[in-house]
Amino acid sequence: MSVLRVTRFEFTALMVVIGIAMFTTGMRAQQRGGTVQTDKVVPVNTGANPYTVIKDWAQLTIEARPWGGSNGVAIDRDGKSVWATDRCSPGTTPGCLGTKANPVHHFDAAGKEIKSFGGGMFVWPHGIHVDRQGNVWVTDARASSADDLKNFPGEEKKGSVVVKFSPDGKVLMTLGKPGVRGNPPEALTDPTDVVTDPTNGDIYVAESHTDVTDPNLVGRISVFDKTGKFLRVIGKTGTGPGEFRTPHALEFDSKGRLIVADRHNHRIQVLTKAGKFILEYDDFGRTSGLAIDKKDVIYTADSESTAKVHPGWQRGIRIGSLKDGKVTMFVPPHTVPNSSDGATGEGIAVDAAGNIYTAEAQIRGVTKYVRK
Secondary structure (H helix, E strand, O other): OHHHHHHHHHHHHHHHHHHHHHHHHHHHHOOOOOOOOHHHOOOOOOOEOOEEEEOOOOOOOOOOOOOOOOOOEEEOOOOOOEEEEOOOOOOOOOOOOOOOOOOEEEEOOOOOEEEEEOOOOOOOEEEEEEOOOOOEEEEEOOEOOHHHHHHOOOOOOOEOOEEEEOOOOOEEEEEOOOOOEOOOOOOEOOEEEEEEOOOOOOEEEEEOOOOOOOOOOOOEEEEEOOOOOEEEEEOEEOOOOOEEOOEEEEEEOOOOOEEEEEHHHOEEEEEOOOOOEEEEEOOOOOOOEEEEOOOOEEEEEEOOOOOOOOOOOOOEEEEEEOOOOOEEEEEOOOOOOOOOOOOOOOEEEEOOOOOEEEEOOOOOOEEEEEEO
16 A cells, blocks of 8 residues: 555656746746836737738758758849748758758749759758858758657767758858757857858858747857858847847848847847947837848848737737838738747748748748739
8 A cells, every 4th residue: 555655746746847847838838028117118019000911931852852941041143032941840850850851942933943953952041142142051950859860770970060052952152060058159059040241251150949938048249250250249149229138130231231120139239230229119019030122122031029028018020110110011810819839930031023932940831912
């Protein structure tokens, strides 16, 4: 009898521990974001919506497979064809581990796949950028964990890098040490996005995509020259001006200012190329992706706002001007608002005709929003 009672007690204790662990994990996944300043902002969930939605706009016809979760989308230098990344598998993990599927895709203006490449190179393809020469830059926002390597042995030399490809898929440069998280110039930590300075080719890399509850959280932008030589680090982890928690997207505006989607701080930051803080805009929500057109209109994708992480704010696409930071258009989710199915995508891009494309992390694929 005593053995049975002890076993029951231990089982009950184990269930309590497991329950606490699951609760804690859930809380980390839904941790409240924002800053003292952004918490005061009245939610912006309205605005003009001059767009028609085309779901599942692009199909992976070359490999004839379903989309994995997609985080990155960009417009080619021709102004009309579209590049996108996917992480090969439907869920968050294992990403592209254990597969030779190509995660980098090029589509024509009608959504037909032109080419794909990058198979066997990535863990978790994320941001994508096309430079003025037409080269394609892709970030890999994870490295293989110990558990990953148990399931996928031999995959330790992948992840946590930025790769520069020619338009035909030839590797031209790699920043960071594959499979290693660390500090530049030797390594990078889970880079989320990359952009190149159109005037001199300098490379700006946003880091990191790690758990914001990590006491060693990295929040920075690492800068390299066009040859890959490390130059400097911009910012640090925090909530103050010029500090970041999950800098998730980068772009330059027409004035050469660096625009940063500081996602977990619920703001857009405007910086000089040297990293000096200029101002912040707080009306665009919990921004995962951003794009800027030639008139400095900013397009942002909020794919994560919920009652827990950003009370009162709805997921959607917010559009405004970098001149004043005011939202003038709001495109609501094309699925159930604030559902776990996603709604507006993470990555966002705008073609020369003003049509919007979003990369869908949850429901997967690319959605097109046609300007009426």
